[in-house]
Amino acid sequence: MLNFVVRRLLAILPVLLAVSLLTFLIASLLPGDLALVILGDQATPENVAALRRDMGLDQPLWWRYLSWLGHVLQGDLGRSFRTGQTVLQAVAERIPVSLQLMLMAEFIGLLIGVPVAIVCAARAGGAFDRFMTGSAFAMLSMPSFLVAILLIYLFAVELHWLPATGYVPFTEEPLNNLRFFVLPALTLALAEWPGIMRVLRSDMIATLQEDYIALAKAKGLKPSRILFVHALKPSSLTLVTVTGINIGRLLGGTLIVESIFALPGIGRLLVGAIYTRDLVILQGVVLLVACGFVIVNFIVDMLYAVLDPRIRHGHA
Amino acid sequence: MSTPLLVIEDVAVDLPTPRGNLRAVDHVDLSLEGGRTLGIVGESGCGKTMLSRAVLQLLPMKAKLTGRVMFEGQDLVRLPSESLRRLRGRDLAVVFQDPMTSLNPVLTIGTQLIETIQEHLELDAPEARKRSIELLAAVGIPAPEQRLAQYPHQCSGGMRQRIAIAIALSCEPKLLIADEPTTALDVTIQAQILDLLAREQRRRHMAMIIITHDLGVVAGRADEVAVMYAGRVVERAPTRGLFKRMHMPYTEALLAAIPKLETAPHTPLPAISGRPPDPTRPLRGCAFAPRCRYATSRCHEAKPGLTSAEMPDHLYACFHPIRMSEGIGA
Numbered sequence: 001m002l003n004f005v006v007r008r009l010l011a012i013l014p015v016l017l018a019v020s021l022l023t024f025l026i027a028s029l030l031p032g033d034l035a036l037v038i039l040g041d042q043a044t045p046e047n048v049a050a051l052r053r054d055m056g057l058d059q060p061l062w063w064r065y066l067s068w069l070g071h072v073l074q075g076d077l078g079r080s081f082r083t084g085q086t087v088l089q090a091v092a093e094r095i096p097v098s099l100q101l102m103l104m105a106e107f108i109g110l111l112i113g114v115p116v117a118i119v120c121a122a123r124a125g126g127a128f129d130r131f132m133t134g135s136a137f138a139m140l141s142m143p144s145f146l147v148a149i150l151l152i153y154l155f156a157v158e159l160h161w162l163p164a165t166g167y168v169p170f171t172e173e174p175l176n177n178l179r180f181f182v183l184p185a186l187t188l189a190l191a192e193w194p195g196i197m198r199v200l201r202s203d204m205i206a207t208l209q210e211d212y213i214a215l216a217k218a219k220g221l222k223p224s225r226i227l228f229v230h231a232l233k234p235s236s237l238t239l240v241t242v243t244g245i246n247i248g249r250l251l252g253g254t255l256i257v258e259s260i261f262a263l264p265g266i267g268r269l270l271v272g273a274i275y276t277r278d279l280v281i282l283q284g285v286v287l288l289v290a291c292g293f294v295i296v297n298f299i300v301d302m303l304y305a306v307l308d309p310r311i312r313h314g315h316a
Numbered sequence: 317m318s319t320p321l322l323v324i325e326d327v328a329v330d331l332p333t334p335r336g337n338l339r340a341v342d343h344v345d346l347s348l349e350g351g352r353t354l355g356i357v358g359e360s361g362c363g364k365t366m367l368s369r370a371v372l373q374l375l376p377m378k379a380k381l382t383g384r385v386m387f388e389g390q391d392l393v394r395l396p397s398e399s400l401r402r403l404r405g406r407d408l409a410v411v412f413q414d415p416m417t418s419l420n421p422v423l424t425i426g427t428q429l430i431e432t433i434q435e436h437l438e439l440d441a442p443e444a445r446k447r448s449i450e451l452l453a454a455v456g457i458p459a460p461e462q463r464l465a466q467y468p469h470q471c472s473g474g475m476r477q478r479i480a481i482a483i484a485l486s487c488e489p490k491l492l493i494a495d496e497p498t499t500a501l502d503v504t505i506q507a508q509i510l511d512l513l514a515r516e517q518r519r520r521h522m523a524m525i526i527i528t529h530d531l532g533v534v535a536g537r538a539d540e541v542a543v544m545y546a547g548r549v550v551e552r553a554p555t556r557g558l559f560k561r562m563h564m565p566y567t568e569a570l571l572a573a574i575p576k577l578e579t580a581p582h583t584p585l586p587a588i589s590g591r592p593p594d595p596t597r598p599l600r601g602c603a604f605a606p607r608c609r610y611a612t613s614r615c616h617e618a619k620p621g622l623t624s625a626e627m628p629d630h631l632y633a634c635f636h637p638i639r640m641s642e643g644i645g646a
Contacts (some may be wrong), residue, residue, distance in 0.1 A: 102536065212415040214374055219432045220405030229431075233422045308422055309467040 004312065006303050012294055015249045019290040021073065024065050027283035033057075038081050079285035081277055087284030090269060097167065098265035101258070102250035103190035104181050106243060107218060107233075112189065114239075118227055119205035120197070121235075129309075137196035148187045148260045152276030155183060165262040184261040192246055199242050203235040233307055240307065244300035248293035319389075320347040321373070321523050322491055327383035329375060329547075331364050336596040342547035343383070345622075350490060351522045353517065355534030355555070357542035357570065361592055364527045367544070368493050371525075372410055373400055375406040387491070406436040409489035411513075413496040416570075417477035419468040425452075426464030427482055434486045450483040455512060472521045474505035478512065485516055510537060531571050535559060543567045546593055546603035549622065553630035563630070563637035566604045600614065601633070609635045
């Protein structure tokens with residue numbers, strides 16, 4: 001098992017290096033001169049040239065990458081030239097919002113998707129299965145901004161149950177904080193559960209054909225035990241992958257949902273950085289989000305080993 | 317004569333397929349008394365596995381089953397699912413063909429054994445664990461305590477089949493169905509597993525159905541043998557009588573197809589020519605007639621029923637039975 005963890009960790013290093021290179025290139029190759037952006041269009045060519053020298057922009061690309069990477073490895077991702085905030089400060093301020101949104105959305109998504117998938121698989125082709133498969137398909141084709149607007153209309157405008165937009169930190173008003181998060185989390189969850197349900201349902205249907213399920217029935221086990229103990233665990237490898245990808249994606253914030261519900265998360269930070277051409281923030285945030293994604297996927301790999309002993313013992 | 321433990325009455329299984337209805341089991345009658353062994357023999361696709369699944373009520377969802385499966389006086393076909401569940405694993409156990417796929421790969425051997433015991437017997441966790449260790453020791457697994465914490469992939473094929481047998485025996489079943497229990501195993505292991513089954517059967521006084529394609533497997537082990545072909549029982553007799561004087565040409569061909577030690581090297585095996593009939597298109601006459609060297613026009617026109625001649629317990633379905641005493645039969 002330790003061997004497995006070390007092997008997976010070593011495999012991550014080149015990925016992280018490639019991520020850093022790509023992040024750097026995206027930010028560097030964007031059209032427009034950073035010095036010109038900072039100084040504005042009234043700047044004299046001399047001022048621009050001086051600033052370019054100060055920022056090292058006159059150096060060759062590979063040199064700029066190495067020096068940036070050197071700083072990053074020391075924990076210095078740079079500082080916004082607009083707000084003076086460091087990248088780490090800005091992210092630390094926003095990440096709790098995106099993290100809470102992600103956790104609540106994934107939780108609701110799994111809460112809907114997993115039981116529906118199990119019931120559908122147990123009676124595949126039945127009326128409930130066909131209805132839910134159809135509903136999942138319909139939900140998949142609804143864009144999140146539409147779902148968000150419909151939810152706001154129903155729960156905020158018509159019923160007045162929940163606030164439409166806004167945010168308070170959990171530490172200040174826990175209950176109100178949760179109320180603010182219900183609608184955005186639900187919006188995301190309604191997009192998440194069809195994927196969760198579809199992969200788990202099809203894996204589960206395949207598992208239920210296995211000999212060991214027939215044997216579990218022949219052993220006289222209760223149907224609930226067969227479904228939840230014998231069938232769910234071997235069927236959840238793809239589910240774990242999908243959930244990992246979802247979490248990684250939501251970790252980077254959700255531009256549309258955070259914007260609609262006015263949640264100050266990573267997504268809003270990124271949108272702001274793009275609008276103001278704050279390349280240092282953009283580059284740093286993208287790098288951190290990508291690293292988070294890689295780490296979540298590493299955790300997913302570890303979960304495989306927890307779920308399937310054959311992977312743990314190096315048989316598969 | 318005591319009442320039989322299991323009576324299969326007029327059981328037919330139909331499977332809908334894209335090419336039409338497939339009759340997998342065609343009106344089979346069989347019975348088995350407690351403590352005795354019935355061998356069901358036939359080539360692949362003859363319906364022997366479907367018949368065993370019909371007894372266990374483990375047919376595919378689309379399958380249609382008619383007839384009755386009476387187990388201790390209860391019709392399993394019409395039994396409510398909850399009563400059936402309490403019966404399965406406790407009184408009615410099964411060992412499947414392939415131990416590589418019949419054990420759950422993500423659960424420990426201990427879990428798979430203990431859950432069966434705790435489902436049916438009133439034992440607490442330490443007692444169930446103790447019983448599991450005894451069972452593993454009984455089926456010849458060394459260091460049974462360590463095995464409990466292991467997963468199936470950490471055991472060899474023969475070991476896994478022993479574990480599957482331990483699971484089947486765990487609640488002292490009255491009937492054990494062994495569906496090709498040795499087909500997936502190495503030849504050297506096959507005899508060991510069959511001997512283990514026979515020994516445990518005697519010790520526990522349970523009835524057993526051995527399903528196999530190999531007449532050699534049932535030869536010394538079954539009390540009675542039923543030979544199946546194209547979903548029907550075509551010959552049924554006490555084992556000794558069957559091997560001494562088989563009446564059905566198909567049984568003879570099946571026996572001739574087993575390689576023998578006395579045969580000189582490089583002698584071609586007398587394989588049964590042709591193929592079993594397409595089960596989606598039933599023949600008017602005897603299903604074996606197209607491959608039978610004794611067949612006459614009568615065999616192609618009408619289906620022979622199961623009858624007996626010299627011995628009342630030796631049934632066969634043939635118009636031209638072989639090896640009859642003078643004056644009887646053809």
